[in-house]
Amino acid sequence: MRSQSSSIALRVLEELIKIDTRNPPGRTSEAVDFLENVFSSYETRVYEAEEGKENLVVEISKGKKTLMFNSHLDTVPAKGILLNPVFVDGKVYGRGSCDAKGCVAAIVEAFLNFEPEVGVKLSFTADEEVGGKLGLDYVLEKERADYVIVSEPFGSDSIGVAQAKVYSVDVIVKGSSGHTASADVKRGAIYKASKLIVSAVDFFSSIDRRDLESLQKLLEVPVEIRGRGVAAFNPAIIEGGVKRNVVAEKCVIKADVRMMPWISEEEIFSKLIDKDVELIVQGVLKPYGISFDGVDLNEDLKFFEIIKSSIASFGLKPKATVSLGVGDIRHARKRGIPAFYLGPKGENLHADDEFVYIDEIFRVAKIYRKIAEKLAEIT
Template sequence: MHEPTGLLAELVSIDSVNPDLVAGGAGEAAIADFCGAWLRGRGFEVHRLERRPGRPSLAAVAHGTGGGRSLMLNGHLDTVSLAGHTLRPRIADGRMYGRGTFDMKGGIAAMMTAAARATARGPLRGDVVLALVADEEYASAGTEEVLDSFTADAAIVTEPSHLQLTLAHKGFAWFDVQVLGRAAHGSRPDLGIDAIARAGHFLVALEELGRRLAQGPGHRLLGTGTVHASVIQGGEEPSTYPASCRITVERRTVPGESVTDAERELAAVLDQLAVNIPDFTYELTRGVHRDPFEADAEAPIVRTLARHAELALGYPPSIRAEPFWTDCALLDRAGIPSVLFGVDGEGAHADTEYVDLASLDRLTDILTGTIIEFCS
């Protein structure tokens, strides 16, 4: 019988730090090699997708006999910085400690084990597709690459969720606001326009926008959207009036809000400052943005997963939403009904990270039952 704890220990021992987050990070090549070999040995047809050299994703398929629904299980291979963690996982008090145990090699181990168990019983009618993707921690290029070639009738993303059904999460949009001034010698205020001082007016207005959002109507699970300034750069030297000040703004969106809405919101704030503040000029640039996500609570995959979760847990799983973004939104945008469900534990991106091993076993059982029922 395949068991997920040993597999998780092997996954954690493989360095897969995202090099877009940490210069010199190992990337996903070694862990993709390991997972590919493991899955081939269990009868899966493994496709290695590597549009960006050294950053592979895998799509591993167990083909069905036909006439059944296909199911994709999605999880990311990359981690954030090791940040003092070693590559030797440690087990104590029913927990496994180590980078990636919770976010999200625990989910990877559970879905690989569950898929192997489910297909070992004999061919299902529908295909089972494991998407083991690169780069989720930075730009989600891996899931985008998989979706260029593979689809399914439904998907489960095994990001950690404390064994609770996650039916929604926020999106995000990044904007650069460049407030423009005029460079001049520090002794000549008559010639200079201080871009940093004018940017201060924008920061105050941005804080007020955040208060208005917090007081507005919110999503039933996620509450309201948020906005904050995350990076500021400006000035050349102490004796010069700064010609520009650049502020990076992050807007977290809820279902019903779009990046276009967020951009118009910021532009309205900036336009009002241009009317009220002498010599206030700006440039607004849209950057990376991702949509929010909301699942249909009555979708077949949600109802099937909820039923098997209740069987394993002894009670109906809690319904939750997450403030952070996940690849569920990309799957949903591609027309694949999706839900997020994963292990219990703590410490995503933190100095101490662990997975509850009992939850890892339960997740594996829940996924196994879900695969068998959904794809039969």
């Protein structure tokens, strides 16, 4: 075990884990001050959409095209003890080590004292864990970028190319009311809702993955699923009933529903509805990713090829990844900017034992440099 390292990347990671950026409240000012000091010889700009939620942009080099490397400073909640970083067996443990302060460390390792012949900006942002509106979304209102890499812990050989569409759904189940002593509980709304939940979870988890083949053909690399499938139904909140001895006539399932961009929501939602079930969509997050949004496909493929060949130059076999999770690439892609995920692999993100692999930090840093060099060659 060790607490210090001679490497700038690991010193940065160690100090960032110690800085409390748990969200809520997600205050990033101290982390931004620390990184400003690390990049004290560079031009820096701070953007603050809300007090305490600071975002830092570092201007590394200027050129005809600008490549932005981004990662976020806020983390999910945690016990205070997890703000004490632990180095052991080639891993760094602690809140944010994996998601995403190890990613910040990789960006620092790549570009501190390295200025490629292309425009490069680094952005370290707030509020990704709660949507990124005050983070990268706000920064991109102020800063120009032609291409964006969002550093998330996908792994050095894995390019995150697409993310799910997400629905906030109320599933309203109706049943027959009555007294426990005389009514048929199986005709009540809660019993019916329980059966619907089991059926929906099983159905969503069984949806076929074969549509990955068209994406593999387009990208000419293997495509993998990050997570537990291509669709998910999470009955997150269940409300129903008025009294212990009364069979409920109504039950509301507040569900988080996710599916890959190519899946038809009409077809899936039709499986949830019958004569006693009403479905109300409360909110929608559109899908984002290569060939699934308004970003120019030729520009997307050009940037993807640069990333793919940069990974391959280090003897790795690049692959593309699609995920039911959502993150900050959408803030770039909704502006028409090609954007993908690429960052050092870790495990157990959001768990008490999350960690990042140390060798991944340095491997990804080299890939970042190579991407910038290759972009400089064609611009």
